Amino acid sequence: MGRPQRIAILGAGPGGTATALELIAAGVDPGDLVLIDKARFPRPKLCGGGITVRGTEWIARVLGARPEGGGTTNGLEFRCELGAFEVRERGPQWVFDRGELDLALLEACRARGVEVREETNVTALEPAPSGWRVRSGSTTETFEWVVGADGANGLSRRASGLRGGITGRLVEAVFEPVSADTKPGTLIFDFDPILDGIPGYAWVFPFPDPARRDGLFKIGVMDGRGVVAGDVLRRWTEDYAARLGYRLVDSKIHGWPERYFDAGVQGHRPGLVLVGEALGIDALLGEGIAPSLEIASYAASRLRRALDDRSATIAGYETGFLATAEGRNLWFQARLADRLYGRHPHRWLRVLFGMPYLRALAGSGREAYGRLAQHVPALCARYVLEIARRGAPSAAPITRAARPAGTSRTAFAESRDVQ
Ligand SMILES: Cc1cc2nc3c(=O)[nH]c(=O)nc-3n(C[C@H](O)[C@H](O)[C@H](O)COP(=O)(O)OP(=O)(O)OC[C@H]3O[C@@H](n4cnc5c(N)ncnc54)[C@H](O)[C@@H]3O)c2cc1C
Incomplete structure (x- = not known):
């Protein structure tokens, strides 16, 4: 029997496997890691399977190539009754069957020497004098660190009493x-x-x-x-x-x-960190694959440092994440979601589909989608300018107007006043 592992990763979706791969890339011995999942892979996962460019780049960098299956898209289109516009990223988006993608990431962990335990349902998790006790079936083991990567309704958040998002x-x-x-x-x-x-x-x-x-x-x-x-x-x-x-x-x-990320969510207790959707994903668009990969990169770098320092605590785990590009993006998406899905959704739909600067930014092919937070000053300035010129967009309900057959959404929108 080998020596006991130090880090248990609960959940082998993209959040869990990406954390394992990033820890190994940061120099952690794969023999110190065990990936535990209640499913047998390939497992079904309800998901559109869309991966935006920061996710496709992460996968290409870490796996060296696009996994088998899936395909590349031409881009995104945002639409509503008021019109439609293209969203162009600076690189490719992929769509994948999640069964295939998650299996490819899991196999990459196995190939690098990580022990993978499938069909192992973790039923209890509790703090121990140095680490966490993890129970599955009649087996209880203690790990120095637990990475909670068990998704939206996982045990790790509940057992550690950490505050989650919507x-x-x-x-x-x-x-x-x-x-x-x-x-x-x-x-x-x-x-x-x-x-x-x-x-x-x-x-x-x-x-x-x-x-x-x-x-x-x-x-x-x-x-x-x-x-x-x-x-x-x-x-x-x-x-x-x-x-x-x-x-x-x-x-x-x-x-x-x-489960969505926001500024108030908690992701750390001594000896435990949450990653992926257990921490929280994009509240506006529900995008979770690319955010989970990016959260994993952050978590692995913080965990690596804690291991080096022989520390069970990571000071400012949540605030440190908020300072990363992905953290700022998820925070900003939550602000937009508060508006678009809040008290005056029709007003904010008019803003989203009626603001020329936003549409130009979306179609520019620059790093805008998934990184809108870096454009906040320009977006706010343009918004104020639009209001000064045209007044605040109406909050009145948008009705489904009969769009004449053969009229594109864009042409139809241009013929209507989106204010
Ligand atoms: C309908 C739908 C459509 C979506 N479409 C998209 C999309 O197109 N693009 C996108 O980017 N995101 C999409 N998402 C979000 C995305 O699927 C998730 O955010 C993403 O899977 C999160 O990855 P994760 O690794 O954190 O969690 P998960 O992928 O949920 O993995 C968690 C793993 O933990 C395991 N687990 C849970 N509890 C236990 C336990 N007690 N013991 C052992 N194992 C356990 C589970 O078996 C699972 O394998 C969609 C979500 C839904 C619901």
């Missing part, structure tokens, strides 16, 4: 186009649900490969505040898909929660 509710299923005007290369984000009182957006993502003309699509809706009943979200999704010309392929529409 929990959203999402539903999703695979659909096939029947009479739909498809855009297979594009990740579509549609803020249509806001018109029906759902604080979130719907997505239409190609699946499994955007390059296939005969491909299927994942369609779902996010309730970013967790206030709408699951069966209402399911009915809404089915109606929305039918309106667009899609038919359900899956046997049912599945639901799963998401």
Whole structure:
């Protein structure tokens, strides 16, 4: 028998595997790590599978190449009743079947010498004199450090009593186009649900490969505040898909929660850190893969230093993360979510779709998507200028106006006053 491992990583989704890979890259002995997951991989994970550029770059850097499967998209499109605009990043986005992607990341950990325990459900977690006791079945082990990477509703947050962010509710299923005007290369984000009182957006993502003309699509809706009943979200999704010309392929529409990051969330107790969605993801767009990879990079660097210092505590784990580009971005996305999914969603939809500077930034192909926080001063200045010129956008409900057949959303928007 080898010597006991020092660090247990609970959860082998992208948050957990990325932390293991980053710890190894930082010089931690793989023999000190054990990855524990209750599932057997490849496991199903409800997810659109869209990965934006900071995620694709992370994966390419750490794995050396794009894993098998999935495909590259042409870009993103944001739309609502008021119009549509393109969001261009400075590099490729991928879509992946999460079963395949998460397995590739797990195999990379195994190949680097990490012990992986699948089908091991952790049922209890409690502080010990030096570390944490981790129980699964009749086995209890003590680890110097626990990395809580067990997702939105994981045990690690509950057991450590750390404060979490808002929990959203999402539903999703695979659909096939029947009479739909498809855009297979594009990740579509549609803020249509806001018109029906759902604080979130719907997505239409190609699946499994955007390059296939005969491909299927994942369609779902996010309730970013967790206030709408699951069966209402399911009915809404089915109606929305039918309106667009899609038919359900899956046997049912599945639901799963998401937990969002915000400034007040806590992610550290002596000997324990939360990563990935256990810490919190993008509150505006529900993006979790790229944020989980970036949180993992941060957590691994802090944990590495704590190991070097033989310290069980990481001073300012949360504030340190807020000072990173990803931390600032997640904080800013939470501010935008408070507005778009808050008291005056129609006003903020008018801002999002009516502000020329924002649209230009989105389409610029610069580091804007996922890094809007760095443009805050310019965004605020332009917003104030717009208000001085045109007055504050109305908060009145936006109604579904009949868009004449053959009129594009963009042309239609230009013919209407988005104020
Ligand atoms: C419907 C839907 C669509 C989404 N679409 C996208 C998208 O297109 N793009 C995007 O970037 N993000 C998307 N997300 C978010 C994304 O899926 C998550 O944020 C991401 O998976 C978080 O990674 P993670 O590793 O932190 O957690 P997870 O991927 O949830 O992994 C947690 C792991 O912990 C394991 N685990 C949990 N409890 C225990 C336990 N007690 N013992 C042992 N193991 C345990 C689980 O089995 C799981 O494997 C979507 C989410 C939903 C719900």
